[in-house]
Amino acid sequence: MxxxxxxxxxxxxxxxxxxxxxxxxxxxxxxxxxxxxxxxxxxxxxxxxxxxxxxxxxxxLDHELTRNYKERLLTVSAEKQIIGQIAANMVRDGNRIILDSSTTVQACAERLHVQECSVITNSINQADVLSEKDGVSIHLLGGRLQKEHRFVYGSSAIATLSRYFVDKAFVGVGGISLHGLSINHEEDGMLKHQMMKQADQVIILADHSKFGKNLSYRFADLYEVDIVITDRLPDPAMLDVFRRHDVEIIVP
CATH class of the missing domain: 1.10.10.10 (Winged helix-like DNA-binding domain superfamily/Winged helix DNA-binding domain)
Structure with a gap:
């Protein structure tokens, strides 16, 4: 080797x-x-x-997590772009979906090609990308703006989100382990969890580097997840945890 x-x-x-x-x-x-x-x-x-x-x-402290959103966009990996393409292919005409504020989810937004779709997001970047796409209706949640990471958060955003029901929620994570899904920003995590609660199908976008990580704020359990889209299968122990929670794994 x-x-x-x-x-x-x-x-x-x-x-x-x-x-x-x-x-x-x-x-x-x-x-x-x-x-x-x-x-x-x-x-x-x-x-x-x-x-x-x-x-x-x-x-x-993971350097990836200390950089602001614009810096992270400059280094979106080929793996994340592939994950974004797989996610975009899962959106059907007429779907109502939620897109969160992660860079991997933005890779999905950039590749979204449907005749008609309704999108709810807390990301000003996602809203900007989708504004160029005909047939996509955008609802940008209101609330406080996290300037460095370019997402809206707060009690008003969560309250508004709780009134919507969607077909699919596409959510990025900082870490995914047997303990659940985690992120470094509590306010972002609270909104992600509400997004998951409003969806018929919860789809997590996570490249292989996220497996086994536990960041500072755990925002959801694995039983709340339906699908994980990733670029590489996790190790057998993690795969077994996914199977026990009926989580489907999709790889290229």
Missing amino acids: YQEERMLKIVDYLQLHKRISVDDICEFFNVSRDTARRDLVKLEEHQKIIRTRGGALLPT
Whole structure:
């Protein structure tokens, strides 16, 4: 196995288990302790891990989550674009849908091609993208504006949202684990949960890096989810959790 492959698997392991030892790496990949240490040094150089005595752990603060919305849009990955395309293909003519304020969900909005559709969103970016599409009716929720991340939130937004019923809600997450769905912004999480409650079908958009993560605010449980669209299947343990909660996984 090449070093790059081991490094990816080490990060995948850390996202599930939070820490790994040099002995673990030697056992999992049948390599020497010197090779294991070199892998950790390189991962630390790429700011993927924090090295500890005898091993490593994930950084406590994910750089992706500290950047504002415009900065994150500049680096939307090919994986997120593929996820967005799959999500857009699930929208049918005449559907009423909710789109939240995540960049992966914006990839869905950009690829939405229907003759007629009604969209509720708390994202000023989503509303702007959809305003260019004929046949799409847009309801932008009112409330306080979170300027850096470009979403509307607050009690008035939640109260308005609670009066609507939709066919599908497309929701992005910061983390998804056996403990549920999580995000770093409590106000965003509260609105996401209300979006899920208003939908006949809840569809989570999450690339593989989100699996095994628990961020600061848990906003929903897995039993509230119908479908997860992702770019890569999670590990067997996470797959088993999804099956137990009747969550369908869709990959390219």
